[in-house]
Amino acid sequence: MYKAKAYSAAGATAPLAGTTIARRDIAGHDVQIEILFCGICHSDLHQVRNEWKSVMPTVYPCVPGHEIVGRVTRVGSAVTGFKPGDLAAVGCMVDSDRTCPECQSGLEQFCPNGTLTYNSPDKHLGGVTYGGYSDSIVVDQRFVLQVPGNLNLAGTAPLLCAGITTYSPMRHWGVTKGKKVGIVGLGGLGHMGVKFAHALGAHVVVFTTSPGKKEDARRLGADEVVVSRHADEMQRHAGSFDFILDAVSADHDINAYIQLLRRDGNITLVGAPEKPLAVPVFGLIFKRRSLSGSPIGGIPETQEMLNFCGEHNITADVEVIPIQKVNEAYARLLKSDVKYRFSIDMASLKAE
Amino acid sequence: MYKAKAYSAAGATAPLAGTTIARRDIAGHDVQIEILFCGICHSDLHQVRNEWKSVMPTVYPCVPGHEIVGRVTRVGSAVTGFKPGDLAAVGCMVDSDRTCPECQSGLEQFCPNGTLTYNSPDKHLGGVTYGGYSDSIVVDQRFVLQVPGNLNLAGTAPLLCAGITTYSPMRHWGVTKGKKVGIVGLGGLGHMGVKFAHALGAHVVVFTTSPGKKEDARRLGADEVVVSRHADEMQRHAGSFDFILDAVSADHDINAYIQLLRRDGNITLVGAPEKPLAVPVFGLIFKRRSLSGSPIGGIPETQEMLNFCGEHNITADVEVIPIQKVNEAYARLLKSDVKYRFSIDMASLKAE
Numbered sequence A, B: 001m002y003k004a005k006a007y008s009a010a011g012a013t014a015p016l017a018g019t020t021i022a023r024r025d026i027a028g029h030d031v032q033i034e035i036l037f038c039g040i041c042h043s044d045l046h047q048v049r050n051e052w053k054s055v056m057p058t059v060y061p062c063v064p065g066h067e068i069v070g071r072v073t074r075v076g077s078a079v080t081g082f083k084p085g086d087l088a089a090v091g092c093m094v095d096s097d098r099t100c101p102e103c104q105s106g107l108e109q110f111c112p113n114g115t116l117t118y119n120s121p122d123k124h125l126g127g128v129t130y131g132g133y134s135d136s137i138v139v140d141q142r143f144v145l146q147v148p149g150n151l152n153l154a155g156t157a158p159l160l161c162a163g164i165t166t167y168s169p170m171r172h173w174g175v176t177k178g179k180k181v182g183i184v185g186l187g188g189l190g191h192m193g194v195k196f197a198h199a200l201g202a203h204v205v206v207f208t209t210s211p212g213k214k215e216d217a218r219r220l221g222a223d224e225v226v227v228s229r230h231a232d233e234m235q236r237h238a239g240s241f242d243f244i245l246d247a248v249s250a251d252h253d254i255n256a257y258i259q260l261l262r263r264d265g266n267i268t269l270v271g272a273p274e275k276p277l278a279v280p281v282f283g284l285i286f287k288r289r290s291l292s293g294s295p296i297g298g299i300p301e302t303q304e305m306l307n308f309c310g311e312h313n314i315t316a317d318v319e320v321i322p323i324q325k326v327n328e329a330y331a332r333l334l335k336s337d338v339k340y341r342f343s344i345d346m347a348s349l350k351a352e
Helices: A042-048 A153-160 A162-172 A188-199 A211-220 A231-235 A254-258 A281-286 A299-312 A323-334 B042-048 B153-160 B162-172 B188-199 B211-220 B231-235 B254-258 B281-286 B299-312 B323-334
Strands: A002-009 A016-023 A030-040 A068-075 A087-090 A093-095 A136-140 A180-184 A203-208 A224-227 A241-246 A261-269 A277-279 A290-293 A318-322 A341-345 B002-008 B017-023 B030-040 B068-075 B087-090 B093-095 B136-140 B180-184 B203-208 B224-227 B241-246 B261-269 B277-279 B290-293 B318-322 B341-345
Touching: A002 A136, A016 A136, A016 A323, A030 A087, A030 A153, A030 A323, A042 A323, A068 A136, A068 A153, A087 A153, A093 A136, A153 A162, A153 A188, A153 A299, A153 A318, A153 A341, A162 A188, A162 A241, A162 A299, A180 A188, A188 A203, A188 A211, A188 A241, A188 A299, A203 A211, A211 A224, A224 A231, A241 A254, A254 A261, A254 A277, A254 A281, A261 B281, A277 A281, A281 B261, A281 B290, A290 B281, A318 A323, A323 A341, B002 B136, B017 B136, B030 B087, B030 B153, B030 B323, B042 B323, B068 B136, B068 B153, B087 B153, B093 B136, B153 B162, B153 B188, B153 B299, B153 B318, B153 B341, B162 B188, B162 B241, B162 B299, B180 B188, B188 B203, B188 B211, B188 B241, B188 B299, B203 B211, B211 B224, B224 B231, B241 B254, B254 B261, B254 B277, B254 B281, B277 B281, B318 B323, B323 B341
Parallel strands: A180 A203, A180 A241, A203 A224, A241 A261, A261 A290, A318 A341, B180 B203, B180 B241, B203 B224, B241 B261, B261 B290, B318 B341
Antiparallel strands: A002 A016, A030 A068, A030 A136, A030 A341, A068 A087, A277 B277, A290 B290, B002 B017, B030 B068, B030 B136, B030 B341, B068 B087
């Protein structure tokens, strides 16, 4: 065991503050990473504030963070894919049972015995896992990703959650050149959706409630921007989309988007509104449309996504902050006041 | 033009009563069919009573019926697939534009310019099309189906709507041997779903609110029957289904069934509850599940379904009634008092 610096919350209403945590010494398959940047995901805030207590109650102290990019400092004797000095990344998972059919298909995100990067039982040290708001982490090599050398690291961190969450459903539902793809909501997830859909060759339409976001949507790769409150603009696109990525986590009129799908079109939800959505059935029946959800991707697909980002030079648009501003960042996140993701520069933690 | 006997409704609250309607003389591609049996579909009742007035207002007089089986009496000079004396069937559609991409893919059910068997503009005679509660009909050969000679004709009629509506989504979502398939609701549609899923080789589980239906469900082909109000029985099947066909048209707890799907499982709605369904998003996200709808099938798939029924000797379980009892049958339909579909013996209309 060794000591690492971290930021943790002591309770659901406590601010995040500097602390020291224990990390395990590296074993044979482990990679020790000096964390350089960690993205702030809305999940971090939900977990820290115990807003998911019915499904995933928070154990305190809680060190959040699952959008981790850094540099390898040490590797175990059995590690083959990494050496000290390499760039490396860690996303939402740090382990799984590796034997179930999901793991054997490289779909660790569906493993019934997975270990999340934070707030999951830690089978090495007891207690729960601690995430990336820290200067160091030790992770089994199977859950460590390679990072292409050409990418901006601050903008790479959010790829590990916001990136894979939007990339995975597009690959799953066949987004390619020639497809018409809608992106609902231009936030942390949505802005990555636009970049991926564009890079995959699709015709990209962004739906937003804010006319002010039009220019930015185009800059990110949108071919068209529709203000979703304008019924006539919406109507013009009725029955025309192959795929829509819905990244809105507030309650909203899902039927307005279902009506925009063509025959066999799919709308996938990656935002998770608290209340059930009201889904009129006729809209699904008439054109054999489908509505689905999607979490993150598996490890192989996450690596594929990072490689794709390397080839297309895709990173998240981030506002880099020192960790001392994390509580302020959470407050701004609640107001959607960020373009489009916060990335914590962990040098600020070292200096503390 | 010639005169045909029929039963029609004069208004939304009027009972169906005997009348005479005009049918067109056969043209080159037309097939004239003496109707032997016509199934009663819940859609007939909705349309007759103008319950879909916001989307498909009813034009009166209305002659419903789109589950038609009969014998060819005359064919036009260009007809190649049928000759007088052949068995023939007609389902929910009697025409389409034939040129759109949907028609060219054999998916006429999605043609934006389709002509339904009743209550659609009739381009030959003006007014609207008249359905199968009649002793005769004239239909273009492209929309006339071949009927395998070994099937009971009264039970074949419902295949043209209830049959194809349940067969099509199972084929679309890949129901085969080795898959675990749920059927929700054991009515006109559901009982066909059980027969098809069983014949396709799946492990079939029927969900019903009525313990009294258990024995019948097994007779129809169910491997297991779950009383959906028993939470523990439901829980035992959590995360295990590849596909669920939901044939319930009343409001119900869709999430209870979404939770039963395995990763990438799909639940397809073929019943259409009036009110939107409440769909919690987490249930879709965690296992990348999907919820979809499905209407009838196209003409090629409808023929495939009839051939499949011939091979597996599948027909609907019907209660055969004379047309004079149609209003009584509608009243019973509202109470789900039929096992499992009414089929009108059109000999009763001839005798009138």
